[in-house]
Amino acid sequence: MWKRFQSMQAQGACATPCWRVAYAPAAPRFAPSKEKPMRASRMNLATLREDPADAEIASHRLLVRAGFIAKSGSGLYLYGPLMHRSLDKARRVIAEEISRTGALEITMPILQEQALWERSGRWATYQASRTMLTVKDRGDMVFGLAPTAEEVVTDYASQVVSSYRQLPVCFFQQHTKFRDEIRPRFGLMRVKEFIMMDAYSFHDSEASLGETYESMRVAYLRAFTRLGLEAFAVEADTGAIGGSGSHEFMVAAAVGEDAIIFQNESGYGANVERASGRIPAAPAWAGAPAASTLVHTPGVGSIADVMAFLNANGFAGVTAQHGLKCVLFAAKTAAAEHLVAAFVRGDRDVNEVKFTNTVTRLLGEAGPVLTLRPMHPDEVRACTGAEPGYAGPGAGLKVAFAVVDSQLKGVGPLVAGANRTDHHLVGFVLERDAQVPLQWDDIVRTVAGDACPRSGKPLNEKRGIEVGHIFKLGTKYSAAMKAEYMDKDGSRRPFIMGCYGIGSSRVVAAAVEQHHDADGIVWPLSLAPYQVVVVPAGKPGDAAIEQAAQGLYRDLQAAGIEVILDDRDAKPGVKFKDWDLIGIPLRIVAGKAIAQAQVEFKPRGGAVELVPVAEAAARATAWVRDGLARLAAAADAVR
């Protein structure tokens, strides 16, 4: 049946298709026509009156309710006809802006050989963190399903780029990507399969990489601006991709999965995984012991309990800010597991991303750290000789590295765990009393209120959705994979590389997150599946209304506007609800005012205005063109 349906469509043989019996559509209100089928009665609109039970956030809820997407499995979505159009628009704008930098569009395979990934050394990393889905062919050959394509494109570059004269060059694609998500959630935000634009640039100098990196930054902001998204760049950790520097592009949203630390005046912005800030000094601790003193602190393991106990037992004035928090981790590398300790001020938390990077650096050749986990209680006992809760950098701590947050340098005295159950060392001075070698590094989690590293002013925190990421990779992949070019002086050198990604499908969801109201989606013009909907509202058979509506529909189509005619035999209220939910930017209603030769203009989220029928098509066309032009102008203003 389906095949037959397709072949009939292909032959264009269907004024009254026979399958209509099986898939009976809503009866069209007007006589059938040969016009392009942008008639609501033929669009298979599938709006839901109620929210889907499993949708939590606005974009998920509304995209499902309005019929843009349908769940196919956990973390797997089918893009319906409306979503297909909106996604296509996002992809086009992104492709245009990336192409504008001179990048060349290509298509890479989704199946990637394990052997290729082993050449870069990344197979182990991705297996350890289990972020890559794999499949086997009949000969038990293992393939990864593309999470990104550094290996593939680096291999390609080594085949097709041989001379410095060909550099710089940048390749990009927009293709399906896969992640073995631990827990897919939030609709399109965190899924197993999605569409991503990924670009890779090749250079013969850091300066050249810097230029492309900058032009990508601008291209990203231009693309997001054209798509009506308010996005901004922040400093980011390089994560599993690796490299020397990177920025993430964030869309501010309360439901965002990333925390961003920022300071408006200085322009500082960073993902909390990377952010630094100066911690306000602790209040003076009057009456601190002059020497490290062992104090019996029965049954109090947590910082808060220890301080409360000390306050009540002869140490007034000591607070959590005078505590030395010790967090014990097991850091796993490809070859081994290393037990490590992280120390931060008592009222603060360890930033595990920064700490992981520190341990990786300390391990050198023995690294990198693939995963970091808190020690189990048994491991804690083995490391400290005490129950959990009493670890400190004094005698008895057995770890590979004891890393102390740099901001504790010269700070003290402190209260530290004594590596003995029910005991703490009060009046502990790190530089004087530590019995293990200390490594100093920035490992503390920055919070709102800390001082901005640029301006010293207080930092703020908000949440964001990551829609794009740019990296300076350097020679990490090209060196490992021996991807080299011939330089001016005749020597062979590995490419200096950059890589750049935009979550095309996530961008669409982020746009809904940023643009919706109680009635539904409010699409930016550039992302709306259709630009205008013409709604005849009145009794069927009202010739004046129907003629006006059909005339407008034809005129707008002729003008190249993406217009829908709502020819369904439904009450006006139903139609209005549907288009509000779907989020069409401009609604034109031919109804009551037709007696005065007027129609209603209503931008989504705006007010109704009466417009003479004779001018309506021209007005609507201008409205759409102006709206798009405004977005384009905003993009041109990006610096």
Added chain:
RNA sequence: CGGGGCGUAGCGCAGUUUGGUAGCGCGUCUGACUGGGGGUCAGAAGGUCGCAGGUUCAAAUCCUGUCGCCCCGACCA
């Protein structure tokens, strides 16, 4: 991977405690009315109650197993 919750009609849910003929709202279909914010009336279709075992005269309901989905966590001892 740990904890919690849920699988009953296309969607949203009740019924499970206390076993006894499968229910409600929305949607869908037919007809009539209605025609500016998900309207009204009449009629109809649609479910092997996730799946597999078991207990029982009798299982959506009790027991065992299994699959799937959702939420929280995977964190400072």
